[in-house]
Amino acid sequence: MPRIQLDYSIYLVTGRELLPPGKDYYESLEESLQGGVTLVQVREKNADTGEFIEVARRTKQICDKYNVPVLINDRIDVHLAVGTAGIHIGQTDCPLPLARQLIGPDAIIGLSVRNLNECKRAIEQKADYIGIGTVWRTESKDTKGRKCLGPDGTGEILDLLHDTGVQAVAIGGIHLPNLPQLLHGSISPKYSNSLDGIAIISDIVSSKNPRESASNLREIVDSFKRARKSLNQYQVKGGVFDSPFVIEHRNKNEFTNDYLIKRVEDLMNVLKDETPLINQLTNKVVMNDSANVTLAVGASPIMxxxxxxxxxxxxxxxxxxINFGTIDDKEGMQVAGRQANVNKKPLIFDPVAVGATSFRRETAQELLAHWQPTVIKGNxxxxxxxxxxSEVASRGVDAAGSGFKDPGSIVKQLAKKRAAIIVLTGPEDYISDGNLVIKLSNGSHYLEKITGSGCQAGTLIACFSAASKIDYLNKNNEELFENKSQLVQGDMLLGAIAGILVYTVASEIAAERSDVKGPGTFRSALIDELYNLTPETISQRAKIEIRY
Structure with a gap:
């Protein structure tokens, strides 16, 4: 059959053993195709030849109804018997040059690669596409003892594909919450190559609603691809936003200091009118203070x-x-973060002392493989x-050294890579969505003298992110976005700016009080001033610089 051009966006790898109880394989397959699967690989590790051929034949019949091509895992004889678009082989399967001789020049051949050397060999042997993995640990394949590539390792392999014409999908542990992180984080460092799609097994096959699962994944991949093609990352097309969170606008002429201050004032009022519930999985040292600052600005805390x-x-x-200053409830953090993604709630991640120990680094990686943060805040x-x-070292929960030479560039690049708002706190605060950088210069030296000031800043970012979501939904038609499960409605950049600005302005006022004699009296005064802070005071004191 003539060679066809494949759309690798949502590449379903079948696995009948993973189906939920009572779910028929062919029913699940058709629903997944209705949800937006673009390519199907039939993978049957335990079936005999006759059964494999029958499964592949019926799979192809269903896929033909939706004009979706089918590939066969490993078995050249099954491919030839059924007449599929091609095969996918692993490193220990039939060698690619021999497979090409057997199936002819027009069939598609994909090859699994785990490292740079295997990728180079796949290019030399003229694979049509490669499957890069595993990205993260997965239940559907044996990854015990094998190093997972993560988004960074995936990106290093993608660099080798520059100008080769070889397409690439990633596989392994990919699901809805961590997909934005993978797509953005795997953009290759040298040539800015990106994935052509993702290979999914359990997130669709194990779902009781495979159509919805496939549709949600497809929406993220399509949005990412639109953003990559557009000169303006945040252009709105057909009612679907190409960013990982809804924004109001980024018009340089309208996005001014006065506009920001006015919107922060609006969110202060929203918080006091709506009193949203803020769940905080935070470290034990600061729980009481975090609850108090939440109440002071008008929200309601729960720990x-x-x-x-x-x-x-x-x-x-x-x-x-999610603040992991004291990491003793990791399972709760995993569930809380993932459910925040599922329910489209702003998720703020404070990776306290993440660089101090290997345990903290590994825990952060594990959490980020489970869910996608909306905002990442840290010193x-x-x-x-x-x-x-390597510019700044970690000394426990504190930073050592003179700081970044260009903090704005650091937060901007990390925001792009993580598909999240990045907040860098310090004597001056830097906030970026990957498109622009906001520098805030308010604050008091007393903040660094009290325990948990950074944690409280994270708390207020969560409060004002919630307010931004509420404000957006109050002004817009929620039904427009009800099926866009990857989106967090509201301007999360604005929520982060408001949280930091309110906290730092209140700290200035507290430090100026005559009854403040040092860190102890400052702590109490800070909560008072957060409670008494007015929009007028924010307007008078805010020190904001917008950088494009």
Missing amino acids: STNPRDVYDLSPAIGACL AAEIGAMAES
């Missing part, structure tokens, strides 16, 4: 960490903060560790 409890709470909260050491920069 739930139990996995069952956070699962049930997620639909009702306004935002979720210079924490953001440096997340950005894999």
Whole structure:
């Protein structure tokens, strides 16, 4: 059959053993195609030849109805018997040059690669596409003892494909919450190559609603591809936003200091009128202060960490903060973050001292493989560790050294890579969505003298992110976005700016009080001033610089 051009966007690898109880394979397959699967690989590790051929034949019949090509895993004889578009082989299967001789020049051949050397060999042997993996640990394949590539390792392999014409999909542990991180984080460092699609097994096959699962994944991949093609990353097309969170606009003429201050004032009023519930999985040292600052700005705190409890709470909260200063409830963090993604709640991640120990680095990687944060907040050491920069070292929870030479560039690049708002706190605060950088210069030296000031800043970002979502939904038609499960409605850049600005302006006022004699009296005064802060005061004191 003539060679065809494949769309690798949502590449379904079948696995009948993973179907949920009572779900028929062919029913699940058709529903997944209706949801947006663009390519199907029939993978049957335990079937005899006759059964494999029958499964492949019926699979192709269903896929033909939707004009979706079918590939066969490993078995050249099954491909020839059924007349599929091609095959996919692994490193220990039939050698690619021999496979090409057997199936002819027009059939598609894909090859699994795990490292740079295997990728180079696939290019030399003229594979049509490669499957890069595993990205993260997965239940559907044996990854025990094998190093997972992660988005960075995937990106290094993608660099080798520049100008080769070889397409690439990633496989392994990919699901809805971590997909934006993979797509953005795997953009190759040298040539900015990106994935052509993702190979999915359990996230679709194990779903009771494969059509919805496939549709949600397809929406993210399509949005990413539109953003890559567009000169303006945040252009709106057909009612679907190409960013990982809804924004209001980024018009340089309208996006001014006065506009920002006015919008922060609006969110202050929203918080006091709506009192959203903010779940905070935070470290034990700061729980009381974090709850108090939440109340002071008008929101309502809850500090739930139990996995069952956070699962049930997620639909009702306004935002979720995950601060792993004391990491003793990792399962709760995994569930809380994933449910925040599922329920489209702003998710704020504060990776306290992430660069201080291997345990913290590994835990951060594990959490980020489970869910996608909306905002990542940290000091210079924490953001440096997340950005894999050697400019700033970690000394416990503090940063050591003189700081970044260009902090704006660091946060902007990390925001693009992580598909999240990045907040770098310090004597001056830098916030970026990957498109622009906001520099805030308010604050008091007392903040660095009290325990948990950075944690409280994360709390206020969560509060104002919740307010931004509420404000957006109050002004817009929620039904337009009800099926766009990857989107967090509201301007999350604005929520982060408001949280930091309110906190730092209040700290200035508290430090100026005559009854403040040092860090102890400052702590109490800070909560008072957060409670008493007015929009007029924000307008008078805000020190904002917008950088494009």
